[in-house]
Amino acid sequence: MPKTILKIALDVPLDRLFDYLSGGNVAQIGQRVLVPFGRRSQIGIVMGFAETSEFPIEKLKPVTQVFVDELPINTETLNLIKFSADYYQYPFGQALLSALPSRLRQIAPAVSRKQFAYQLTEFGRTQSVDQIPKRQLVTRRVFEALQASELLTEVELDAISSGARKAAKQLVLDGWASSKQVQAGLRVLEQQSAIEPDLNEEQAHAVEQIVQNSTEFKAWLLHGITGSGKTEVYIRLMQHFLASKDAQVLVLVPEINLTPQLESRFRSRFANIPLVSLHSNLSESERLHHWQMAQSGAAKIVIGTRLSIFTPLPNLKLIIIDEEHDGSYKQQDSMRYHARDIALVRAKRLNIPVVLGSATPALESWHNATANKYNLLSLNQRAVTAAQLPNIECIDTTKVNLQQGLTPQLITALKLRLARKEQSLLFINRRGYSPVLLCSACHWIAPCMRCSSRLVVHLGQRKLRCHHCGHEQKIPLQCPSCGNADLHPTGHGTQRLEQTLAQLLPTARIARVDRDSISRKNALVEILDKVHNQEIDILVGTQMLAKGHDFPNLTLVGVIDTDSALHSPDFRASERLFAQLMQVAGRAGRADKAGQVIIQTQFPEHVLFNALRSQDYVSYANAMLQEREQVQFPPYVFMALLRAEANDFALVQQFLNHAFKLVRDLSTDVTVYDPIRPQMERLKGMERGHVLMQTSNRGALQKLLRNLVSQLRGQAIAAKVRWAIDVDPLEF
DNA sequence: AGCACGCCGACT
């Protein structure tokens, strides 16, 4: 009996596979297919074969099309996604399809597209670069590259410059070059790799340890203070692994902002090794192309954001997770996975090493390191030996007269840098002009109608804006509550700080970096270039500035207001704040100049600042862990949230009460708490609530969640609210 | 999730 039935995963919120007749088509596991589903067509992935079906055989439909020209997804990737879907209580088909580039979710064959490639004509070969005007730099470089190479594809041209395609087209018009269509591939230009810096003893030790254990699963926690040269350790490791034929390395980075930076550093050091990036700033076709290069094994280095943890990589030999503590590794909608945790699972299943790098490891990771589940490697010296640690001081804002929110000490320090022609960075985690619009008469505050939040004043556009739902409205001329015309923007945001500085220090050249000023595609790169060229004296910005950027002439970092995080009800707030402040402090004095960090706070004696002043992650982490253990918080217990939202809170409450009772009856090993409302009670017009489940027994929690989800799916009330399970939640 | 069917209220 031939196996004529295909078991197919579809992008539907039903956690099962669907049976189809193969219809004579030959398909492999992991292959993409098109099938009829209800009245429409759907893309599916073949997950298995069978001879019989539980479903009435006469109702089975045949698959419409098998995309035989595409590589099937390998079983390692399928199994990893299956594990994730089970662990995070998410329908497998949806988890699988959402891990693919969007082009592969669309109903069209996605064979690698054709692209144009250029070569010199007979005439072009007789020409010299000196005939091209010196100012047409890109054209000159493209011409030289064409001289050096037989054929250059568009992707290869992109590596020269963003204007290189245009220059190549012009060369065709001039008769110097010709173009033709070729199958998209991935070659690299022959060029010299950048010079290798020497490693210090700690770096060398770290590399050696991992290299000596390179063929088995081990989790390495690379704890290195800012400037200690973690990236150089990654590069040496990659060199080692990539030396064996076909080997692939996956590097995860927290945000797209950091991708181009690391990408160019890797490209300069791995000039002849094919590298692709995977992040949401790519166009759909770029994303597909890069993904397919990874899947085929052509790309040896893959650098990407969290979603790239699910990329099929046939010869994966090493996973590196940079800034492993970063919260953006956790997806906050649909399947709420943590890319770092999935990376650990993937490495373990492949029996390969995984390296977690951070200056301030997540407490979960630190806990695992101290419990010897992870292997700890410490980098305590700054890689540039002359570089000194910054001097950190807290200024008590209750004891001095503030000038527009700035302490005299900070202003003096800023003036000193200006006089010395050194640069400063002011860190303030609030976008906009001021976070609150306040009525001086009745103390009315402009609220967001759709969220339980306040509207932020944006003076530039003369608008009030909600940073949670994006709602915008005009700034009212009088108080809607009492009619008073005296409305005050209260508190400080980046825009106001920028304005204040311009008044106080009229000679200073100031640049602001936040989501508003960076929305244009190359804006951040342009500002950072200006900083490097000493065209900026003071940078004002949000946490976007905290990460990765290296400014040798920056010697002062000011932190304006972080007190709200000190007393936040979120038990992870202080961990996050500490990591953030360590990171910004690390921006100061990276080269041969000692840095100064000034923190303005009402609580200068807070333990967090004491730890920060001595740059002592280890003691602070241990102290935080002790606290967590006493009150039984993660990592000492495992948590899961049942989140729900609806227009009408009564429905949410009814649903959560029902779920609460279910959980109570389902498991004795898991503690369940009464439904409560999250910090953001209302978001985008939806009333929200959640139920917290907690246990020291991960297996019991998994079992409970499986039962809970299957029971809830049948309930009428569950259809009236939007609900989701969040395993190992980061936000409450 | 879509997309149907289905049974009740105000409109050309």
Place this chain on the structure above:
DNA sequence: GTCGGCGTGCTC
């Protein structure tokens, strides 16, 4: 008389 509201049910 029908257009359309969203409840309910199904998809191999």
